Amino acid sequence: xxxxxxxxxxxxxxxxxxxxxxxxxGPAGLAAAIEAARLGLKVVLVDEHPVPFDAMAxxxxxxxxxxxxxxxxxxxxxTDACIASDSMIEAAFxxxxxxxxxxxxxGVFANGPAVGWLPGPVAGLADPDRSWMxxxxxxxxxxxxxxxxxxxxxxxxxxxxxxVAAERLAARYGALDARCAVVLGSTTDALDGALRLRDAGxxxxxxxxxAPAPLDxxxxxxxxxxxxxxxxxxxxxxxxVRQLVVSPRDAPDREREIACDTVIVxxxxxxxxxxxxxxxxxxxxxxxxxxxxxxxxxDQRTTLPHLLAAGDCxxxxxxxxxxxxxxxxxxxxxxxxxxxxxGRGRREAAGEGxxxxxxxxxxxxxxxxxxxxxASPSTLSRLDLxxxxxxxxxxxxxATVIDAAGExxxxxxxxxxxxxxxxxxxxxxxxxxxxxxxxxxxxSLLGAGAPNPDQVKRLTRAGMGVCQGRRCREQVAALLALxxxxxxxxxxxxxxxxxxxxxxxxxxxxxxxxEMAAHWDTWFGMASQYVxxxxxxxxxxxxxxxxxxxxxxx
Amino acid sequence: xxxxxxxxVVIVGGGxxxxxxxxWLAREGIDVVVLDKGIVGWEASGRNGGGxxxxxxxxxxxxxxxxxxxxxxxxxxxxxxPNRIRVAFDxxxxxxxxxxxxxxxxxxxxxxxxxxxxxxxxxxxxAEATAGGYFYRFGGHANPHRTVQAYAWAMQDSGGQVLQxxxxxxxxxxxxxxxxxxxxxxTIGCEHVVLAAGPQTSRLAGMLGVDVPMVAARxxxxxxxxxxxxxxxxxxxxxxxxxxxxxGSLAYGGGPHEWLDEPATQRPSTPLMGNIAxxxxxxxxxxxxxxxxxxxxxxIENTPDGRPVIDRLASPENVVVATLSSIGFGLSPATGHAxxxxxxxxxxxxxxLSSFRLDRFARLEKDWIDIQGWKPC
Numbered sequence: 001x002x003x004x005x006x007x008x009x010x011x012x013x014x015x016x017x018x019x020x021x022x023x024x025x026g027p028a029g030l031a032a033a034i035e036a037a038r039l040g041l042k043v044v045l046v047d048e049h050p051v052p053f054d055a056m057a058x059x060x061x062x063x064x065x066x067x068x069x070x071x072x073x074x075x076x077x078x079t080d081a082c083i084a085s086d087s088m089i090e091a092a093f094x095x096x097x098x099x100x101x102x103x104x105x106x107g108v109f110a111n112g113p114a115v116g117w118l119p120g121p122v123a124g125l126a127d128p129d130r131s132w133m134x135x136x137x138x139x140x141x142x143x144x145x146x147x148x149x150x151x152x153x154x155x156x157x158x159x160x161x162x163x164v165a166a167e168r169l170a171a172r173y174g175a176l177d178a179r180c181a182v183v184l185g186s187t188t189d190a191l192d193g194a195l196r197l198r199d200a201g202x203x204x205x206x207x208x209x210x211a212p213a214p215l216d217x218x219x220x221x222x223x224x225x226x227x228x229x230x231x232x233x234x235x236x237x238x239x240x241v242r243q244l245v246v247s248p249r250d251a252p253d254r255e256r257e258i259a260c261d262t263v264i265v266x267x268x269x270x271x272x273x274x275x276x277x278x279x280x281x282x283x284x285x286x287x288x289x290x291x292x293x294x295x296x297x298x299d300q301r302t303t304l305p306h307l308l309a310a311g312d313c314x315x316x317x318x319x320x321x322x323x324x325x326x327x328x329x330x331x332x333x334x335x336x337x338x339x340x341x342x343g344r345g346r347r348e349a350a351g352e353g354x355x356x357x358x359x360x361x362x363x364x365x366x367x368x369x370x371x372x373x374x375a376s377p378s379t380l381s382r383l384d385l386x387x388x389x390x391x392x393x394x395x396x397x398x399a400t401v402i403d404a405a406g407e408x409x410x411x412x413x414x415x416x417x418x419x420x421x422x423x424x425x426x427x428x429x430x431x432x433x434x435x436x437x438x439x440x441x442x443x444s445l446l447g448a449g450a451p452n453p454d455q456v457k458r459l460t461r462a463g464m465g466v467c468q469g470r471r472c473r474e475q476v477a478a479l480l481a482l483x484x485x486x487x488x489x490x491x492x493x494x495x496x497x498x499x500x501x502x503x504x505x506x507x508x509x510x511x512x513x514x515e516m517a518a519h520w521d522t523w524f525g526m527a528s529q530y531v532x533x534x535x536x537x538x539x540x541x542x543x544x545x546x547x548x549x550x551x552x553x554x
Numbered sequence: 555x556x557x558x559x560x561x562x563v564v565i566v567g568g569g570x571x572x573x574x575x576x577x578w579l580a581r582e583g584i585d586v587v588v589l590d591k592g593i594v595g596w597e598a599s600g601r602n603g604g605g606x607x608x609x610x611x612x613x614x615x616x617x618x619x620x621x622x623x624x625x626x627x628x629x630x631x632x633x634x635x636p637n638r639i640r641v642a643f644d645x646x647x648x649x650x651x652x653x654x655x656x657x658x659x660x661x662x663x664x665x666x667x668x669x670x671x672x673x674x675x676x677x678x679x680x681a682e683a684t685a686g687g688y689f690y691r692f693g694g695h696a697n698p699h700r701t702v703q704a705y706a707w708a709m710q711d712s713g714g715q716v717l718q719x720x721x722x723x724x725x726x727x728x729x730x731x732x733x734x735x736x737x738x739x740x741t742i743g744c745e746h747v748v749l750a751a752g753p754q755t756s757r758l759a760g761m762l763g764v765d766v767p768m769v770a771a772r773x774x775x776x777x778x779x780x781x782x783x784x785x786x787x788x789x790x791x792x793x794x795x796x797x798x799x800x801x802g803s804l805a806y807g808g809g810p811h812e813w814l815d816e817p818a819t820q821r822p823s824t825p826l827m828g829n830i831a832x833x834x835x836x837x838x839x840x841x842x843x844x845x846x847x848x849x850x851x852x853x854i855e856n857t858p859d860g861r862p863v864i865d866r867l868a869s870p871e872n873v874v875v876a877t878l879s880s881i882g883f884g885l886s887p888a889t890g891h892a893x894x895x896x897x898x899x900x901x902x903x904x905x906x907l908s909s910f911r912l913d914r915f916a917r918l919e920k921d922w923i924d925i926q927g928w929k930p931c
Binding site (some may be wrong): 003004006007010012107109115116122133279280427455466497504510511516522523529531536538540543 | 595707809831
């Protein structure tokens with residue numbers, strides 16, 4: 001027999017099926033979808049843009065900083081703008097791709113070591129009106145990049161935004177409401193972004209870099225005012241940024257005010273790995289690929305058999321940022337992989353085959369790097385590597401966040417400061433004032449291991465707010481690394497969880513199948529668990545156990 | 555932190571049960587070390603509804619006595635909030651939730667039946683049309699993450715040690731006693747051992763030749779963005795358990811569990827999230843706009859009858875086994891006290907733990923897992 005209260009025998013309502021689901025319609029996703037359609041596959045391609053205004057106002061999914069123009073409220077106009085922004089979108093429609101804009105993917109699921117009840121790989125999709133499950137034999141995640149947030153006094157003001165968000169608003173929506181901006185960061189990505197924004201009509205008042213020299217040596221030739229060895233003291237303004245106050249790093253008193261309406265954080269572009277991590281792909285910290293990225297073989301396959309990754313979410317490096325053909329080629333390569341055997345069982349899904357393929361293909365990848373050149377980040381010089389994601393982030397957080405004068409909230413949703421994180425303080429809403437004898441701090445949590453951001457977030461709530469940590473998670477990790485005196489790569493990736501976008505209960509609600517409704521129980525539905533102890537039998541014999549559904553624990 | 559060469563008591567498992575036991579022992583000046591293969595409170599102790607209302611347990615009275623004192627006793631916040639409301643949507647649910655009334659009254663705790671109007675008054679987010687509910691003048695809820703860390707810190711304040719990232723490799727025995735615990739970081743001599751390792755308890759007991767029957771399962775929860783605080787946060791029903799946290803978030807779980815072959819290291823959540831969300835939107839229609847921001851799963855062990863095993867073994871005679879069988883967090887203040895008694899006094903001085911004895915499974919069928927259907931999909 002089977003336990004009627006268990007998931008065994010329950011079915012998931014799957015609204016539609018496709019052969020390939022591609023998530024994200026940037027260069028990689030579009031190329032993947034078009035290639036797969038040409039190969040005769042049934043392809044659904046979703047992209048969350050245009051994002052509703054209300055979500056943008058909360059920096060979801062990018063650090064928009066309130067700098068989207070009112071045009072964003074017109075959803076159909078924004079859909080048209082998104083379609084017009086990339087000729088490959090039209091090409092995708094022509095190729096027969098089922099392309100859905102304004103549709104987000106909030107989770108990717110499949111059977112695996114601890115899940116066996118799903119009918120196969122499925123993904124949760126949502127638009128502003130509903131959410132539903134789609135089944136797909138294979139999925140390619142092309143979720144792109146986002147901005148690292150950076151806390152300084154005033155960073156909550158409208159006008160403090162990210163480079164990815166600024167470029168997205170300018171290029172895809174035609175709705176960037178910024179006239180004069182200061183850019184933070186001098187990486188190749190930051191400088192290229194500043195150039196494109198200047199071309200789009202934004203005056204770049206200055207570029208600020210904490211390091212003594214620009215991270216991209218070509219920065220000096222771009223015609224920007226470059227302030228290296230400088231830190232941000234604060235942004236000032238009332239209903240938005242009016243000026244940014246900076247100073248030399250070693251001379252805090254020599255403040256300089258720079259008039260601007262926008263501050264663009266371009267410190268680090270971060271691969272958007274939330275779907276991949278939440279799905280259970282093996283991840284690795286790879287500074288030359290921009291931080292935590294999925295472990296991939298040379299064919300863009302993750303360690304899960306149904307899931308591939310391409311484009312910026314698979315790794316960001318300067319040459320790739322400059323040449324979208326690298327991302328496109330990754331997408332096409334992913335699209336060409338044969339569909340996996342349909343695997344319902346947990347054993348198959350656990351993917352012994354995929355693991356073996358990974359060990360084989362590592363050599364393949366090394367060989368390939370020699371011929372393809374810029375298709376992989378290994379062409380970076382050692383100097384670039386030393387300045388890659390990890391060190392840059394630590395340097396900015398050390399100079400800007402830890403040394404900030406006014407203790408800005410690093411986690412704005414939950415109002416948690418850098419000191420709160422380093423001292424592992426309980427959140428303010430508890431009103432906890434303890435004269436307790438032992439002061440608790442990060443060291444008291446560490447034990448033998450590196451600091452774990454999940455442990456710290458449970459105690460401080462940093463990263464647990466409605467922005468789902470997108471504004472603060474790199475800062476929190478950097479603070480823990482600095483606090484513990486370890487490298488950024490030693491701090492584990494704080495876990496991502498579905499839904500990777502906030503989803504209203506009424507939208508998230510899925511149909512309850514009759515068999516699920518009939519046996520839905522608060523807890524394990526085990527009658528013997530709730531027989532009061534004074535009535536408990538001396539022995540438990542399985543055949544004689546009391547059986548009743550809809551029991552209840554408390 | 556270096557590994558000590560010996561301790562009076564070595565506790566295996568840094569969850570709510572093991573840490574509470576460690577705290578109870580340490581506060582009496584007993585030299586105690588708690589080992590965890592990972593980080594404290596990482597498994598089911600950190601992934602539960604936080605409920606503290608277990609009226610069917612012999613530890614209920616002690617659970618009720620201790621919770622209001624825990625912030626003070628531990629010196630760190632647990633977010634404990636008293637009382638509980640259960641909202642029913644049909645007569646079957648109402649009858650079910652009423653069973654607590656009989657159990658609680660027998661032990662001296664009061665329960666009020668609520669009509670739908672009273673439900674609406676007490677629970678601002680609740681539906682207009684319910685079948686009524688119950689107000690339990692006992693129980694409550696606390697924050698599992700904060701409480702587990704509070705146990706660890708309070709134990710350390712009293713001289714106890716926590717060793718994270720320390721796995722048990724085996725035990726050394728002499729006669730009828732365990733004399734040392736071999737770990738991944740060295741051997742620790744001991745006078746007593748407590749096995750309180752959740753789903754790992756069975757495997758560890760097996761190293762001592764002791765059979766503790768259990769099966770692990772996966773269960774899921776969701777949490778929403780914060781909402782204005784209701785006067786009583788401990789409101790559940792409609793087949794869900796959970797609470798509104800002091801931050802204002804709705805943290806709820808319920809519905810089907812998934813049995814596993816063995817305790818998994820991964821804890822994936824699934825689209826069951828959408829079913830829990832649907833139940834929660836019906837329970838609190840005025841919160842239907844609230845956004846789900848996380849879902850998660852926990853791996854939880856269950857004994858064949860779902861009751862805890864808290865027992866001092868006959869052989870080896872200096873070992874206490876403690877598995878709470880999926881209901882460990884809320885009882886943990888009392889559980890730690892009971893384990894302290896078993897270690898120090900050999901018998902629990904405040905409650906009758908006979909229903910928690912391991913030998914109740916002496917007549918258990920070999921194929922009990924098949925009979926009960928506790929099999930993976």
